[in-house]
Amino acid sequence: MPGGGAPTASRAGGVLAATCLSTLVVNANTSAVTILLPAISADTGTDVTTLQWAVTGYSLVGAACIITSGSLGDVFGRKRVFQLGLLLFVASCILIALSTSGAGVIVGRLIQGAAGSTILACGLSLLSVANEGEAQLRAVSLWGAAAAVGAAAGPLLGGVLVELTGWQGLFWIDAGVAVVCMVMTYATVAESRDPNRSHSIDYAGTVLIALTLAPLILAMSRGSAWGWASVATLGCLALSVASAFAFVAVERRVSVPLLDLALLRNRVLVGSTIAILIGAGTINALMYLVSLYFQNPDALGFSPLQAGLATLPATAGLVAIAPFVPKLAARIGGRQLVAVGFLLSGAGFALVGLVDPDWRYGRFLLPLVAVAVGMGLSNGPASSASTACVPENQVGSASGVSNMARYVGASVATALAATIYGTVIADRTAQGLPASDAMASGLGAASWVMAGISFAGFLAAFLMGRRYREAQGTLGDAAAAAAAHTHTLPTTASGTVTGTATETSPV
CATH class of the missing domain: 1.20.1250.20 (MFS general substrate transporter like domains)
Known part of the structure; x- marks a missing residue:
């Protein structure tokens, strides 16, 4: 809190x-x-x-x-x-x-x-x-x-x-x-x-976070048009890397840093934060992709209302699975549930990657549900672990790290998905393919990348390790699991870790 x-x-x-x-x-x-x-x-x-x-x-x-x-x-x-x-x-x-x-x-x-x-x-x-x-x-x-x-x-x-x-x-x-x-x-x-x-505010860290992300996203968005080896693209990437190094240097010196770098020695927090970043990134990328594909006249041609209804299985599925997540995590282990969730989400994205121009909405329903349930299974335990693996006086800092990661994941993954989607569509159209085929190719290519990122989340689950306390499965824990794809909330496991329960070995 x-x-x-x-x-x-x-x-x-x-x-x-x-x-x-x-x-x-x-x-x-x-x-x-x-x-x-x-x-x-x-x-x-x-x-x-x-x-x-x-x-x-x-x-x-x-x-x-x-x-x-x-x-x-x-x-x-x-x-x-x-x-x-x-x-x-x-x-x-x-x-x-x-x-x-x-x-x-x-x-x-x-x-x-x-x-x-x-x-x-x-x-x-x-x-x-x-x-x-x-x-x-x-x-x-x-x-x-x-x-x-x-x-x-x-x-x-x-x-x-x-x-x-x-x-x-x-x-x-x-x-x-x-x-x-x-x-x-x-x-x-x-x-x-x-x-x-302390009245010290890390304004420099705030600016450097933006200077790290903005050029990176600009390079991903415009790299295809500029040329990936162009001065503009390489300059953006260089500015992003330089800003990241400057951010680390600033955080080491300010009295109240935006990111306490000592927290990065906590293996559980690092693993759970990566899982949160990947989960937030891929679900936001999915919503971006299917919203455009469903409404495009050369694809499904849905109205905005129809598209909103069509995405409901993905959005509502995250909430519907939440009441069961804390008790499942307590029974089989949080990192195991995170791993299962990412495998399921990755499988859902892989199914979307097989999209064909002839697909109607019914073919998307199972993949959307798979991604939603997978995200629901992984988000809650990862979010809970991020605040359960630190002492009570660091819960606020740990939740801040995971909330920042959620925004970072959403911005980078959506930009990546948008770039792949648009680039593939343009390439296929230039090759003379019908618009419907080009659209399907773009969606399929972006979905395969999101599948690969989701499977990387499976590895993040093992990075989390075992040394943190699981939530008890109360109603409050269920609410925290439901909100986990938008914000990290403390659970009954938060701030209760002492002694050997906090893993602080180098990552």
Whole structure:
């Protein structure tokens, strides 16, 4: 749980309502956007390859800001920073809804990445300090359930709104909900800070995270057009590598680092973080790919509403499997369940890799369910292990590492999938293949890469080792498992590791 301060005098019910509603709308917005991309493309005249920055840019900024925003809340006031996040979210929604160009949408989504990560980080902190004991566990569990429901319902909600209001409707409604959250927060939430925390904020680390990811994603997105050995591509990669080294150097010197490099000696945390990165990356890549393929007239030709319904087995499957995950992990072992989950997800992606232009939706149903169930099996135990393998005073830092990894995975894997998909389609079209064949080839190639990455997650499960405590399988643990593909929440295993239960040998 976030540290600092005694429970406030806030009306806990109001805090719960404001934070749960805000996390629901943020996660629904995030997952809905991929469904909107074809409609935004048609309306603005911007190709979907460029519009992938509306997805990857959001995650890129979120990765840079998720830990820093929590630190800002601890120092300057959680309510104040939470309100600032909501205000930025409203502004970004209005900017996107009024945009007549793809550039405006992308800029709005970059702002939204900072806003969303701030709302999630500070909202959970506010909720934690407003409650004690069992009430705190219940409140955080409800917050996790709201996050899971929002993420699962987002694509369907996006599809419905495109049909009824146009793609702009999602952002107008989200802006209105965020304003309601601001009013609720003003009326019911008391200010809180962490009086014991240093006022030092690692702004340099935040900038360097962005400078590491942005050139890398730009190189992956434009490398095919520029040439993979071109000065532009190699320059982007060099800047990314240099920024990564600079980030490590900065983290070694600042008093309160964005990433405590000592945590990287914890083999369990490293393994679970890699698993979280891979899981978040591949599921976001899948949603991007199938949203475009399902709606393309040369593929399935679905409407946005039909596409939202068609992706429901993948999004809802993650939530549906969650109640069973903690008890399964306690019975057979968390790392074993992570390994099984990635094998199942990899198999699902491999099945999609066999796609043929003649496939109808029924052929996609089993692979989508396989990926969803696999992700559900791996996400929960990996997230739980990331906070169970450290002492209580490091739980916040460990959850910050895994949450950053989630954003990094989403941005990089989606960019990679978009690049492969677009490049293969262009190559096959240039070879004279029909559009339907080119589309299927692009989806198949990207899916095979995601299958390979998923199978790499199987290896990450063994890197995790055995030295951490499994969650007990309570209702709160189930909520944490359901929310694990969006945010890391502590479980009944968190902060209970002592002595030899924490593995700190070099990786």
